[in-house]
Amino acid sequence: xxxxxxxxxxxxxxxxxxxxxxxxxxxxxxxxxxxxxxxxxxxxxxxxxxxxxxxxxxxxxxxxxxxxxxxxxxxxxxxxxxxxxxxxxxxxxxxxxxxxxxxxxxxxxxxxxxxxxxxxxxxxxxxxxxxxxxxxxxxxxxxxxxxxxxxxxxxxxxxxxxxxxxxxxxxxxxxxxxxxxxxxxxxxxxxxxxxxxxxxxxxxxxxxxxxxxxxxxxxxxxxxxxxxxxxxxxxxxxxxxxxxxxxxxxxxxxxxxxxxxxxxxxxxxxxxxxxxxxxxx
Amino acid sequence: xxxxxxxxxxxxxxxxxxxxxxxxxxxxxxxxxxxxxxxxxxxxxxxxxxxxxxxxxxxxxxxxxxxxxxxxxxxxxxxxxxxxxxxxxxxxxxxxxxxxxxxxxxxxxxxxxxxxxxxxxxxx
Numbered sequence: 001x002x003x004x005x006x007x008x009x010x011x012x013x014x015x016x017x018x019x020x021x022x023x024x025x026x027x028x029x030x031x032x033x034x035x036x037x038x039x040x041x042x043x044x045x046x047x048x049x050x051x052x053x054x055x056x057x058x059x060x061x062x063x064x065x066x067x068x069x070x071x072x073x074x075x076x077x078x079x080x081x082x083x084x085x086x087x088x089x090x091x092x093x094x095x096x097x098x099x100x101x102x103x104x105x106x107x108x109x110x111x112x113x114x115x116x117x118x119x120x121x122x123x124x125x126x127x128x129x130x131x132x133x134x135x136x137x138x139x140x141x142x143x144x145x146x147x148x149x150x151x152x153x154x155x156x157x158x159x160x161x162x163x164x165x166x167x168x169x170x171x172x173x174x175x176x177x178x179x180x181x182x183x184x185x186x187x188x189x190x191x192x193x194x195x196x197x198x199x200x201x202x203x204x205x206x207x208x209x210x211x212x213x214x215x216x217x218x219x220x221x222x223x224x225x226x227x228x229x230x231x232x233x234x235x236x237x238x239x240x241x242x243x244x245x246x247x248x249x250x251x252x253x254x255x256x257x258x259x260x261x262x263x264x265x266x267x268x269x270x271x272x273x274x275x276x277x278x279x280x281x
Numbered sequence: 282x283x284x285x286x287x288x289x290x291x292x293x294x295x296x297x298x299x300x301x302x303x304x305x306x307x308x309x310x311x312x313x314x315x316x317x318x319x320x321x322x323x324x325x326x327x328x329x330x331x332x333x334x335x336x337x338x339x340x341x342x343x344x345x346x347x348x349x350x351x352x353x354x355x356x357x358x359x360x361x362x363x364x365x366x367x368x369x370x371x372x373x374x375x376x377x378x379x380x381x382x383x384x385x386x387x388x389x390x391x392x393x394x395x396x397x398x399x400x401x402x403x404x405x
Contacts, residue, residue, distance in 0.1 A: 051363075054363055055362060066297075068293075072296065073293070083395040083399060087395065087402060214367045215403055228318070229322070233319065239308065
């Protein structure tokens with residue numbers, strides 16, 4: 001038993017570190033390991049993934065709040081869209097064929113990976129500080145953060161708010177209906193659409209995905225999908241990993257984080273497309 | 282940066298400190314329960330429940346806690362962890378209110394309201 005406990009702790013450590021750096025839930029790491037390597041029922045894999053999302057979110061948020069990297073107003077504002085999306089998604093289950101949605105959302109992630117690649121090729125990270133966006137001013141969304149890698153305070157502007165809200169609504173539908181992509185679509189909205197710098201985007205995504213997951217997590221908790229012998233060592237590993245990852249992330253150059261995103265988003269997107277077309281389970 | 286922005290930044294910092302403190306307490310409490318349960322399980326090699334079963338109702342978990350059952354402690358820790366993001370939204374309402382940011386009190390209340398609806402739908 002102690003072997004399994006240690007193994008889940010180490011998996012959690014890895015998933016938590018990567019999850020905190022990228023602002024993703026860690027489901028891409030947890031689900032395949034738990035189902036393929038341990039041969040567990042998908043029901044328990046989903047339960048473990050949702051705990052992973054919450055542990056990554058809460059664990060990293062503590063450091064990101066302390067160091068003032070995330071944007072609390074942007075998170076709160078956009079959470080209106082994700083939480084409504086999650087409810088709509090839950091209602092659409094059984095009405096819309098999920099395979100169709102898998103293909104669409106998968107294609108969006110592949111596109112998002114391509115966008116990340118283009119931004120990386122374009123060279124230096126661009127920060128849109130001087131101009132003002134009316135909606136961003138009204139909702140006090142513009143902010144600044146201290147970049148530990150560049151060793152300077154960076155003021156940034158938030159743009160394209162209606163587009164951001166729309167993608168966040170879609171992200172909510174995806175997690176409510178399919179139980180996936182809690183972080184990937186949020187980073188896409190914040191970075192691609194709303195032009196936030198990558199680090200606050202990833203930190204804010206981390207904060208938001210916990211809230212999106214909390215409602216469905218209670219359902220899984222009470223229906224017995226969350227096995228304590230798996231979830232506890234996993235969560236403890238993730239909390240430690242997230243504490244480490246949230247510090248590493250601030251020291252990394254944004255280019256490197258972007259570089260990690262490209263294959264991860266591409267993999268996630270292709271996986272979803274194949275799933276939607278029925279090629280993989 | 283003009284003075285309005287500075288005020289916003291200072292206000293944000295105070296709000297973030299309040300929320301950060303509460304979240305740290307929540308995560309720490311969850312961790313303590315999970316660790317206690319895990320240690321109990323490893324030391325006694327007894328989950329406290331027959332076979333592979335584990336408690337999934339609040340009543341069963343609470344009664345398991347009084348009997349020092351390992352899985353009851355572990356499930357309590359998980360449950361507390363699940364509640365931390367929800368707690369974060371609740372505390373945010375208070376923090377924005379304390380900083381007299383009415384707009385964000387309403388925005389956060391809206392999120393809280395939608396969350397509660399989704400809890401209710403989920404358990405229907």
